[in-house]
Amino acid sequence: MTDLTGIMAVTMIIWIGLFAYVYRLDRKVSRLED
Amino acid sequence: MRVTDILKWFLFVWLAVVIIAAFFYVRPAEGFIGESSRIVFFHVPMAWIAVLAFLVSCITSVMYLRRRDPKDDIRASVSAGLGLLFAVLATTTGAVFARIMWNAYWNWDPRQTSITILLLIYAAYFALRSAVADPEKRATLSAVYSILAFVTVPFLMFIVPRIYFSLHPDVITNADPDNSLDPAHLKVLLASLAGFTGLSVWLYSVGTRIEEIRHRRRQEVL
Numbered sequence: 001m002t003d004l005t006g007i008m009a010v011t012m013i014i015w016i017g018l019f020a021y022v023y024r025l026d027r028k029v030s031r032l033e034d
Numbered sequence: 035m036r037v038t039d040i041l042k043w044f045l046f047v048w049l050a051v052v053i054i055a056a057f058f059y060v061r062p063a064e065g066f067i068g069e070s071s072r073i074v075f076f077h078v079p080m081a082w083i084a085v086l087a088f089l090v091s092c093i094t095s096v097m098y099l100r101r102r103d104p105k106d107d108i109r110a111s112v113s114a115g116l117g118l119l120f121a122v123l124a125t126t127t128g129a130v131f132a133r134i135m136w137n138a139y140w141n142w143d144p145r146q147t148s149i150t151i152l153l154l155i156y157a158a159y160f161a162l163r164s165a166v167a168d169p170e171k172r173a174t175l176s177a178v179y180s181i182l183a184f185v186t187v188p189f190l191m192f193i194v195p196r197i198y199f200s201l202h203p204d205v206i207t208n209a210d211p212d213n214s215l216d217p218a219h220l221k222v223l224l225a226s227l228a229g230f231t232g233l234s235v236w237l238y239s240v241g242t243r244i245e246e247i248r249h250r251r252r253q254e255v256l
Contacts, residue, residue, distance in 0.1 A: 004069055008057040011076075015053060019046050022240060026042075029243045 042236065049229040052222065060218045066203075070134040073127055074203075075222055079230035080124035085191055087117030087234065088156070092184035095177035104249060105242075107173035110180055111163060112241040116234060118156045125149050136201060145202040148190040155183050 056075035063071035090113040098106035128146065129139040140146060162179055166172035195202060215223065 004057055008053060011053050011057075012050065015046075015049055022236065023042060025244075026236075026240050029240060029247065032247050033243065 041232075045229065045232045045236065048225070049233065052226045052229050055222045056226065060222055063216075063219060067134050070131055071219075073131045074219075075226045077124055077127040077131065078223060079226045080120045080127060081191070082227055083230050083234045084117045084121040084124055085187060086231070087113045087120060087238075088184055088187050090238070091117060091180050095180040098173060098177045102170075104169070104173065105246065107177065108242055108245040108249060110177060111160075112245055113238060114156055114159055114180060116238055116241065118153065118160070120234070121149060121153055121156070125153065132201075141201075143202060144198040144200045145195045148194045152187065152190045155186060159183060 052075065056072055060072070062069050063074075091110045094106045094109040094113065097103070098110060125146070128149075132141065132143070132146075133139045159176060159179055163172055163176050166175055
């Protein structure tokens with residue numbers, strides 16, 4: 001694996017992690033609003 | 035599935051494609067060491083979101099002073115927090131770029147100096163908010179402060195770095211056609227700007243809803 005692929009993989013993992021966290025938080029907030 | 039859920043998944047795919055394109059679709063730009071130019075696809079949108087969020091904070095602060103609606107105060111503080119977060123991220127990615135290009139994370143370049151001042155100004159906004167206990171007084175004082183703080187943004191982000199000599203590349207706003215972005219770079223940069231703008235709208239929405247729930251609960255306790 002080249003350096004570029006490695007950095008891309010780390011960036012993608014950060015994005016997937018951030019998306020999953022905010023998505024779960026958003027759903028939790030929606031439940032609290034109801 | 036609701037429309038908002040579809041939009042969130044669309045945003046996920048959009049930014050995932052942007053990440054892949056940023057690393058594999060475009061070639062490294064000429065005049066930069068190695069692959070360092072690829073950082074522009076993340077650094078510029080972060081700086082853009084910071085300015086946009088500070089602008090929203092200023093506008094909602096004006097709205098608070100006119101209407102005295104606590105929701106406007108919440109909107110102002112959430113967007114200021116978002117602006118501060120993205121300004122820190124823009125500074126960090128800028129420092130990584132500086133390390134590759136100039137062999138030092140920090141060299142007090144006018145861009146680095148001006149964004150440090152901006153970070154301190156908006157950090158003081160939150161220090162002010164935490165120092166005042168009375169909610170109405172806190173909202174009024176921080177609204178006035180937010181408006182005054184935003185007055186410095188155009189100077190610190192756009193004017194000061196162009197008055198003094200700076201090592202910072204200026205390939206986006208300069209008028210020299212030989213020193214501008216090629217079409218592939220521009221395409222990915224615009225897609226990244228759109229994706230980051232969508233992400234910031236979502237973060238802003240979640241942040242304001244959390245603060246509104248907190249505000250409602252505090253009102254119920256009182």
